[in-house]
Amino acid sequence: MDTDLTNGLANVTDHLRRPGPLTGVRVVDFTENMSGPLATMMLGDQGADVIKVEPPDGDILRSLGTHVGGLSAFFANLNRSKRSVGLDLRAEKAATVVAALVDGADVVVHNFRPAAASRLGIDAAALTPKRPRLIHVSIVGFGSVGPYAGRPAYDHVIQALAGFAALQTVGEGSPTLVRQGIIDKVTAYHVAQAVTAALLERTRTGLGQSIEVSMLDVAIAALWPDGMMNHTILAPDEIRTPISRSFRVTPTADGFIAFVTLTARQQEQFLKAVGFGDAKRATGELMRQGAQVIATRPTQEVVDLLSSYDVPVAPVVGLESLHENDQVQANDAIDEFLHPYLGPVRQANPGVRFADRRAGDLRPAAKLGDHNTEVLTELGFEDAVIRDLTSSGVLAVDRAATA
Amino acid sequence: MDTDLTNGLANVTDHLRRPGPLTGVRVVDFTENMSGPLATMMLGDQGADVIKVEPPDGDILRSLGTHVGGLSAFFANLNRSKRSVGLDLRAEKAATVVAALVDGADVVVHNFRPAAASRLGIDAAALTPKRPRLIHVSIVGFGSVGPYAGRPAYDHVIQALAGFAALQTVGEGSPTLVRQGIIDKVTAYHVAQAVTAALLERTRTGLGQSIEVSMLDVAIAALWPDGMMNHTILAPDEIRTPISRSFRVTPTADGFIAFVTLTARQQEQFLKAVGFGDAKRATGELMRQGAQVIATRPTQEVVDLLSSYDVPVAPVVGLESLHENDQVQANDAIDEFLHPYLGPVRQANPGVRFADRRAGDLRPAAKLGDHNTEVLTELGFEDAVIRDLTSSGVLAVDRAATA
Numbered sequence: 001m002d003t004d005l006t007n008g009l010a011n012v013t014d015h016l017r018r019p020g021p022l023t024g025v026r027v028v029d030f031t032e033n034m035s036g037p038l039a040t041m042m043l044g045d046q047g048a049d050v051i052k053v054e055p056p057d058g059d060i061l062r063s064l065g066t067h068v069g070g071l072s073a074f075f076a077n078l079n080r081s082k083r084s085v086g087l088d089l090r091a092e093k094a095a096t097v098v099a100a101l102v103d104g105a106d107v108v109v110h111n112f113r114p115a116a117a118s119r120l121g122i123d124a125a126a127l128t129p130k131r132p133r134l135i136h137v138s139i140v141g142f143g144s145v146g147p148y149a150g151r152p153a154y155d156h157v158i159q160a161l162a163g164f165a166a167l168q169t170v171g172e173g174s175p176t177l178v179r180q181g182i183i184d185k186v187t188a189y190h191v192a193q194a195v196t197a198a199l200l201e202r203t204r205t206g207l208g209q210s211i212e213v214s215m216l217d218v219a220i221a222a223l224w225p226d227g228m229m230n231h232t233i234l235a236p237d238e239i240r241t242p243i244s245r246s247f248r249v250t251p252t253a254d255g256f257i258a259f260v261t262l263t264a265r266q267q268e269q270f271l272k273a274v275g276f277g278d279a280k281r282a283t284g285e286l287m288r289q290g291a292q293v294i295a296t297r298p299t300q301e302v303v304d305l306l307s308s309y310d311v312p313v314a315p316v317v318g319l320e321s322l323h324e325n326d327q328v329q330a331n332d333a334i335d336e337f338l339h340p341y342l343g344p345v346r347q348a349n350p351g352v353r354f355a356d357r358r359a360g361d362l363r364p365a366a367k368l369g370d371h372n373t374e375v376l377t378e379l380g381f382e383d384a385v386i387r388d389l390t391s392s393g394v395l396a397v398d399r400a401a402t403a
Numbered sequence: 404m405d406t407d408l409t410n411g412l413a414n415v416t417d418h419l420r421r422p423g424p425l426t427g428v429r430v431v432d433f434t435e436n437m438s439g440p441l442a443t444m445m446l447g448d449q450g451a452d453v454i455k456v457e458p459p460d461g462d463i464l465r466s467l468g469t470h471v472g473g474l475s476a477f478f479a480n481l482n483r484s485k486r487s488v489g490l491d492l493r494a495e496k497a498a499t500v501v502a503a504l505v506d507g508a509d510v511v512v513h514n515f516r517p518a519a520a521s522r523l524g525i526d527a528a529a530l531t532p533k534r535p536r537l538i539h540v541s542i543v544g545f546g547s548v549g550p551y552a553g554r555p556a557y558d559h560v561i562q563a564l565a566g567f568a569a570l571q572t573v574g575e576g577s578p579t580l581v582r583q584g585i586i587d588k589v590t591a592y593h594v595a596q597a598v599t600a601a602l603l604e605r606t607r608t609g610l611g612q613s614i615e616v617s618m619l620d621v622a623i624a625a626l627w628p629d630g631m632m633n634h635t636i637l638a639p640d641e642i643r644t645p646i647s648r649s650f651r652v653t654p655t656a657d658g659f660i661a662f663v664t665l666t667a668r669q670q671e672q673f674l675k676a677v678g679f680g681d682a683k684r685a686t687g688e689l690m691r692q693g694a695q696v697i698a699t700r701p702t703q704e705v706v707d708l709l710s711s712y713d714v715p716v717a718p719v720v721g722l723e724s725l726h727e728n729d730q731v732q733a734n735d736a737i738d739e740f741l742h743p744y745l746g747p748v749r750q751a752n753p754g755v756r757f758a759d760r761r762a763g764d765l766r767p768a769a770k771l772g773d774h775n776t777e778v779l780t781e782l783g784f785e786d787a788v789i790r791d792l793t794s795s796g797v798l799a800v801d802r803a804a805t806a
Binding site for chain 1: 596648662719
């Protein structure tokens with residue numbers, strides 16, 4: 001073996017043996033729906049101990065969409081790598097549990113509207129003054145001031161307000177939305193990074209901090225680099241076509257492909273591939289004729305052809321066949337495993353895999369209150385107290401589980 | 404003043420005084436295009452010293468799209484908070500500069516295809532063996548193995564392969580793409596978080612690591628929670644409509660709005676708002692009639708009406724008027740300032756604002772090689788050596804700047 005290869009193998013083995021980078025971090029998570037839960041799932045996937053505190057009815061997503069036994073796929077896809085504690089925050093006796101949870105936490109996250117957070121006693125003003133090392137994160141929809149402050153926020157409406165819908169028009173017909181909770185997800189990534197940055201800062205300063213993340217702010221920051229490229233410079237030398245126009249698919253004989261010819265070389269290579277190699281330069285008309293050639297040939301043939309000319313290309317893959325795609329399989333991007341409550345499931349592996357963690361190796365989504373006793377015992381509550389909190393309904397569990 | 408308010412103010416002041424959470428971290432960034440540069444801009448916005456190393460022609464995005472003096476808005480929106488060093492990595496003399504840069508770095512990021520990275524000597528095998536504390540990140544399009552490994556990747560083609568295009572169909576007509584580089588951006592957020600997590604881990608273990616991030620893996624992980632909610636459970640009890648169907652806009656008399664009626668209460672409130680408060684339950688027909696009522700009224704009136712019933716709603720705001728929106732202004736989400744090269748510009752503030760950093764307060768995007776001498780002097784190169792590297796073209800600067 002040469003030295004490089006040996007080093008490479010040593011690194012791989014070392015990597016596999018490591019615990020996640022967020023090992024030793026405890027997150028107490030009061031969030032529901034998508035942005036908060038996805039953020040804390042990423043932290044949990046990376047080794048943090050995430051305690052999800054849910055109201056007696058559970059996170060609203062538990063019962064939303066396709067499910068087994070009342071546990072939805074939507075919820076399970078956002079709440080891996082967590083423990084669940086069901087807690088009625090409105091009950092007077094909940095206060096001691098909240099205090100114990102927060103005292104043991106490095107990070108607290110919630111996404112209640114400001115008034116509700118304050119009423120439940122989990123806002124920064126209630127939790128941070130006596131805990132200088134605590135990192136407190138509040139996720140809000142629109143902002144804490146302004147005409148929309150306190151209004152209910154969903155991904156759809158933030159997409160409308162933040163320009164995502166307008167960008168999906170680009171001159172033709174009606175605006176449309178991105179048909180997934182893209183801003184919730186982008187917010188989640190920002191929250192996960194911000195929490196990790198605050199933890200890093202704390203190793204240097206010894207201090208935590210309170211962070212407010214607005215979905216609207218995150219959406220506008222996310223839209224900007226390419227989406228606002230023609231609304232950035234107020235007095236440009238030259239205005240060119242925005243890149244949004246290049247985002248389109250092309251039909252083949254049996255499906256669709258996406259390919260990219262943004263550079264002169266890509267255009268030349270594309271024209272060679274479709275038999276117009278003699279052309280002196282790539283005109284719009286020639287590119288259209290090239291697309292007509294593609295429309296007569298099967299997808300796989302076109303993908304192979306354009307790839308052989310180094311033109312960026314891929315087939316449009318359907319949701320139902322994503323797991324069968326050769327490249328997706330080569331990446332081991334999707335894991336199929338037996339979920340304790342849902343039976344056989346497919347889930348995407350974490351986008352970045354530290355220590356090669358696979359979805360099936362991680363703690364699967366729990367039922368409401370699965371870890372009430374475990375967590376409260378760790379926090380020092382006595383059995384009798386836990387029993388009292390349970391019988392009085394302060395601690396809640398899944399209704400089916402108690403039936 | 405009551406105690407809560409005093410604490411609140413103290414926290415704000417404390418927050419404003421702080422340097423960014425990534426202060427003290429040096430990132431050497433060999434990336435071009437969008438995913439890598441956006442990731443390192445986030446780290447730079449948070450206080451990291453990011454040295455962007457560019458080829459003699461500069462990052463390909465410098466000349467793409469609307470511009471002033473050859474510096475594009477697209478580039479400027481992705482390369483704030485960095486210093487620029489122009490370096491011809493193919494030149495023999497570049498090796499000492501690369502070694503010095505890497506020796507002084509906590510993090511090295513590149514997004515060359517694997518073969519190119521190896522040829523240029525900045526792959527993990529070349530850089531990490533003698534530097535156990537280094538965090539090395541390689542961003543790849545499809546993956547390092549498999550049929551697409553080494554093929555050129557753009558956002559468009561990853562959207563096609565990863566199910567983003569298929570999700571934009573949902574049963575009607577052709578698939579379409581999200582009309583922005585959404586996977587590049589989602590990849591950037593994953594990279595920024597992964598780097599920050601690796602830095603945090605290093606404070607515990609003393610060890611860096613090599614991280615490979617595949618855009619395809621990230622895209623599939625991002626799609627999954629909601630986009631694949633009906634392709635997660637292999638034997639569901641009940642199949643329900645996927646949430647993707649709810650992502651649509653509704654016309655008003657003078658524009659479009661997005662509103663959400665996912666819960667029974669939201670449907671009831673919506674029907675009350677549009678004058679069907681007597682209805683026993685929300686049928687599809689009634690909801691359609693409600694939409695017809697909306698179509699006859701002006702946008703602002705509909706937004707105020709539905710908001711007063713606590714129905715999530717917002718107008719579809721055009722890209723050209725985003726900065727004028729009341730809520731966007733209340734959030735101070737967009738900063739207008741004088742860029743040294745571009746003149747007056749608008750840029751989004753960072754999505755999460757540590758220490759209240761605004762776009763205009765951050766280091767603006769540089770011209771190619773603006774910091775050649777500054778950085779090499781810091782690294783200990785003597786003036787004569789820097790002059791020699793410059794005259795021999797190993798160090799490169801913006802052509803207009805030398806003309």
